[in-house]
Amino acid sequence: MKAFAPIVLVVALFAAVPLVVHSNVILNFLVVALMIALAGQGWNVLGGYGGQYSFGHAAFFGTGAYVTAILQVRYGVNAWVGFATGIAAGALVGAVIGALTFRSGLRGSYFALVTLAFAEVLRISASVAPITGAGVGTLIKLDLRAQAFQFQSRATFYWISLALVALSLLIAKLIERSRFGVWLVAVRENEDAAQALGVDVATVKSAAMVISGAITAAAGCFYAQYFLFVDSGIAYGTWISIEVLLTPIIGGVGTVFGPLFGAMVVKALGEGAQLVTGDAPGLDLVVYGAVLILVIAFMPRGLIGGLAQARQRLMRRPAVEVHHG
Amino acid sequence: MAEPLLLVGRVSHRFGGLLAVNAASLFASESRITALIGPNGAGKTTLFAIISGFLKPSEGKVRYAGEDITGEPPYRLARRGIARTFQIVQPFAGLSVRENILVGAHLRQRSREAALAVVERVASEVGLTGVLDRPADTLTVAARKRLELARALATEPKLLLLDEVLAGLNPSEIRDIVPVIRGLCTRGIAIVMIEHVMQAVMSLAEHVFVLAEGSIIAEGTPAQVAADPVVVEAYLGHGAAARLGGAHAH
Numbered sequence: 001m002k003a004f005a006p007i008v009l010v011v012a013l014f015a016a017v018p019l020v021v022h023s024n025v026i027l028n029f030l031v032v033a034l035m036i037a038l039a040g041q042g043w044n045v046l047g048g049y050g051g052q053y054s055f056g057h058a059a060f061f062g063t064g065a066y067v068t069a070i071l072q073v074r075y076g077v078n079a080w081v082g083f084a085t086g087i088a089a090g091a092l093v094g095a096v097i098g099a100l101t102f103r104s105g106l107r108g109s110y111f112a113l114v115t116l117a118f119a120e121v122l123r124i125s126a127s128v129a130p131i132t133g134a135g136v137g138t139l140i141k142l143d144l145r146a147q148a149f150q151f152q153s154r155a156t157f158y159w160i161s162l163a164l165v166a167l168s169l170l171i172a173k174l175i176e177r178s179r180f181g182v183w184l185v186a187v188r189e190n191e192d193a194a195q196a197l198g199v200d201v202a203t204v205k206s207a208a209m210v211i212s213g214a215i216t217a218a219a220g221c222f223y224a225q226y227f228l229f230v231d232s233g234i235a236y237g238t239w240i241s242i243e244v245l246l247t248p249i250i251g252g253v254g255t256v257f258g259p260l261f262g263a264m265v266v267k268a269l270g271e272g273a274q275l276v277t278g279d280a281p282g283l284d285l286v287v288y289g290a291v292l293i294l295v296i297a298f299m300p301r302g303l304i305g306g307l308a309q310a311r312q313r314l315m316r317r318p319a320v321e322v323h324h325g
Numbered sequence: 326m327a328e329p330l331l332l333v334g335r336v337s338h339r340f341g342g343l344l345a346v347n348a349a350s351l352f353a354s355e356s357r358i359t360a361l362i363g364p365n366g367a368g369k370t371t372l373f374a375i376i377s378g379f380l381k382p383s384e385g386k387v388r389y390a391g392e393d394i395t396g397e398p399p400y401r402l403a404r405r406g407i408a409r410t411f412q413i414v415q416p417f418a419g420l421s422v423r424e425n426i427l428v429g430a431h432l433r434q435r436s437r438e439a440a441l442a443v444v445e446r447v448a449s450e451v452g453l454t455g456v457l458d459r460p461a462d463t464l465t466v467a468a469r470k471r472l473e474l475a476r477a478l479a480t481e482p483k484l485l486l487l488d489e490v491l492a493g494l495n496p497s498e499i500r501d502i503v504p505v506i507r508g509l510c511t512r513g514i515a516i517v518m519i520e521h522v523m524q525a526v527m528s529l530a531e532h533v534f535v536l537a538e539g540s541i542i543a544e545g546t547p548a549q550v551a552a553d554p555v556v557v558e559a560y561l562g563h564g565a566a567a568r569l570g571g572a573h574a575h
Contacts, residue, residue, distance in 0.1 A: 189417035198403030
């Protein structure tokens with residue numbers, strides 16, 4: 001149980017925010033940051049723990065968003081059912097992409113490029129297919145009732161996004177402590193050595209991709225319910241692929257809290273830059289780029305890794321002296 | 326007589342135009358140490374890669390525990406009980422020693438607690454208890470070799486393929502690790518070791534196969550093999566046996 005205490009603490013702290021802060025601007029900012037943290041945790045399962053850097057997680061985010069929206073708008077399905085189906089669809093897309101890429105042995109930059117291609121194919125298909133509303137997009141009817149997964153109050157949405165993030169933290173922690181997680185990390189570190197120790201590399205990677213796809217799709221489902229509008233550029237756009245990999249890398253790749261921490265920092269920096277300079281287009285991306293370069297140059301294990309290292313160095317110093325003396 | 330645990334039958338492997346292993350046959354049995362020796366480039370590591378499933382042989386069969394396992398992937402062979410170490414050590418560099426061994430232990434143990442118990446046991450067996458929490462990439466060469474061995478042992482193998490675990494160690498480190506290997510053998514594990522440290526081969530192995538230019542040129546007890554003129558020539562060149570024989574005959 002001790003292992004889960006930090007998660008409980010962090011979630012409790014976040015949960016208290018709407019009791020103190022009533023500004024819709026701030027709550028809106030936090031909801032979006034939590035949504036990115038959720039999507040980033042999906043990427044982190046595959047990229048952080050498994051070492052498979054995907055450049056195309058928009059494929060999952062977009063699938064979740066579109067499935068949620070289309071089921072409601074075109075088939076009259078209940079929003080909650082749509083939400084769950086969206087997550088399942090993300091897992092399914094993960095299974096398909098995983099089967100195609102990992103079974104054929106794609107690694108490293110080849111894997112990254114193929115995932116990017118999948119996301120782009122989906123984006124282009126969604127921008128012309130009638131079922132997605134093509135270029136116009138899909139608008140979910142405003143219906144502020146809990147049955148429709150729509151809420152008057154920002155705080156409710158905030159708590160829902162937080163609950164999803166909490167669940168994703170829990171999943172990451174459970175993976176870390178499971179046999180599957182040990183194998184996944186072994187695959188990241190050295191595939192040959194992992195195989196020699198009995199790890200079925202392709203299956204482990206594919207399973208990680210399914211979990212990853214489901215979590216990132218959940219963020220897409222949430223997006224659809226929160227903004228009530230989806231089009232191909234939002235759902236399958238490269239912006240989400242980039243934010244989803246930036247947040248864990250900056251926060252701490254392969255750590256439970258990396259995506260959450262990274263999302264808060266990245267989003268705050270992006271907003272801050274926009275405040276300072278007005279709405280110069282693309283400036284947030286410049287800031288992301290600069291932060292990414294700094295983090296990779298000075299803290300390759302992200303902010304959390306950097307902090308942990310600094311703490312270790314401070315605590316170890318006396319012990320090291322004894323050892324040498 | 327029952328079939329030995331491992332039976333390699335006329336296995337060949339071709340890299341493009343190069344015949345790296347040419348119709349090589351060998352066997353290994355439980356509770357015995359079998360050595361595979363030969364000059365550099367003889368194809369020993371290639372043969373190991375074939376036995377452990379990392380390479381598919383162009384021809385020939387590998388049988389294990391009475392079944393044909395030719396071409397099965399490494400992870401399945403590991404589940405059957407075949408473990409290997411790598412000549413060039415392959416630690417999970419970013420992980421601690423404990424986490425490294427844990428990967429192997431999880432092959433047979435689903436629960437974390439049981440797997441961690443296996444890690445403790447194996448670590449004390451190979452002498453890594455003191456460094457369990459160190460990052461693997463801070464270990465000395467000798468400790469890394471031990472880690473290779475520990476990870477393989479954690480999978481609870483029946484057949485252990487050791488690819489030059491003694492190479493790069495100094496004599497005192499070799500003296501420390503030789504009893505560990507002998508201990509595994511007395512526990513019933515079949516060990517096949519590729520080794521250049523002849524002193525260790527002589528003292529450890531019961532049966533030796535000599536591979537040269539891809540073919541098995543001799544086999545027998547260490548003493549028989551060392552006295553075989555064909556083996557001496559493979560190492561020292563044509564005519565060497567005759568010259569040596571003339572100088573100091575046995």
